[in-house]
Amino acid sequence: MIYVNAFLFCGIVCLIAQIILDNTTLTPGHITSLFVIIGVILDVFNIYDKILLWAGAGAILPITSFGHLLIHGSMDFASDYGFIGLATGMFNLTAAGISIAIVASFFLTLIFKPKD
Amino acid sequence: MENISKEEYQKIVKKHTPHEDRLKNGIIVFIAGGIMGVLAQILMQVYINFFNLASSDASVLVIITFIVLACILTGFGVFDKLVRIFKAALLIPITGFAHAMMSSAMEYRKEGFVTGIGSNIFKLTGTVILYGVVSAYFFGMIRYFIMGA
Numbered sequence: 001m002i003y004v005n006a007f008l009f010c011g012i013v014c015l016i017a018q019i020i021l022d023n024t025t026l027t028p029g030h031i032t033s034l035f036v037i038i039g040v041i042l043d044v045f046n047i048y049d050k051i052l053l054w055a056g057a058g059a060i061l062p063i064t065s066f067g068h069l070l071i072h073g074s075m076d077f078a079s080d081y082g083f084i085g086l087a088t089g090m091f092n093l094t095a096a097g098i099s100i101a102i103v104a105s106f107f108l109t110l111i112f113k114p115k116d
Numbered sequence: 117m118e119n120i121s122k123e124e125y126q127k128i129v130k131k132h133t134p135h136e137d138r139l140k141n142g143i144i145v146f147i148a149g150g151i152m153g154v155l156a157q158i159l160m161q162v163y164i165n166f167f168n169l170a171s172s173d174a175s176v177l178v179i180i181t182f183i184v185l186a187c188i189l190t191g192f193g194v195f196d197k198l199v200r201i202f203k204a205a206l207l208i209p210i211t212g213f214a215h216a217m218m219s220s221a222m223e224y225r226k227e228g229f230v231t232g233i234g235s236n237i238f239k240l241t242g243t244v245i246l247y248g249v250v251s252a253y254f255f256g257m258i259r260y261f262i263m264g265a
Contacts, residue, residue, distance in 0.1 A: 002157060037251045061182065070248050101217050
């Protein structure tokens with residue numbers, strides 16, 4: 001059943017983005033920024049955790065989960081270390097994704113040549 | 117050169133901009149996006165069952181797998197062709213983030229390591245990180261002071 005939920009959630013998020021893309025002049029950059037902020041706001045009210053339980057990896061994949069992980073790590077550290085934890089825990093959970101993206105794109109850039 | 121009013125000009129522009137079939141786009145994107153979600157879930161089950169990982173570690177590995185795949189496909193130039201077909205279904209998942217980073221690194225490769233790759237690698241993904249961090253800090257602070265951590 002979780003496969004159906006993953007299909008529905010990931011599909012609907014992509015569909016909303018495509019509807020915005022087709023009907024406005026916003027670029028993909030605008031939409032990914034907007035979706036990250038939506039992910040943050042959903043996590044403030046603990047909604048995103050419920051979506052994660054419901055849709056599994058279907059909710060991990062969209063860019064909204066990036067915002068969710070940012071504020072989630074931040075709040076985790078804030079409960080342990082107080083106010084300063086908001087800053088120190090910011091990249092706690094997203095560090096793996098960002099690091100791998102930077103390292104992989106650096107080394108692969110050295111290997112591949114641009115096509116045009 | 118004849119004078120045309122603003123409305124007439126807009127009409128001409130509208131006539132010549134390529135018209136995309138929005139319904140067809142929507143159906144393709146919904147199905148392709150859904151399949152991406154299902155693939156991620158299958159991959160996560162594989163990591164949990166065959167490598168005996170906790171679900172939190174498995175979810176990190178799923179994200180890493182998709183990022184590396186997107187970088188490799190961008191390197192071969194396949195990703196841009198796929199984006200033309202599947203559009204937002206590939207740009208909204210984390211693959212779009214990796215693609216933006218990889219393609220800006222490749223584009224500025226010939227300008228050198230520091231002034232090229234170094235200063236331009238975050239050209240497209242910088243906006244996601246910026247607004248993510250700023251909004252997470254802002255809303256985190258509100259939640260910290262109002263609801264407690």
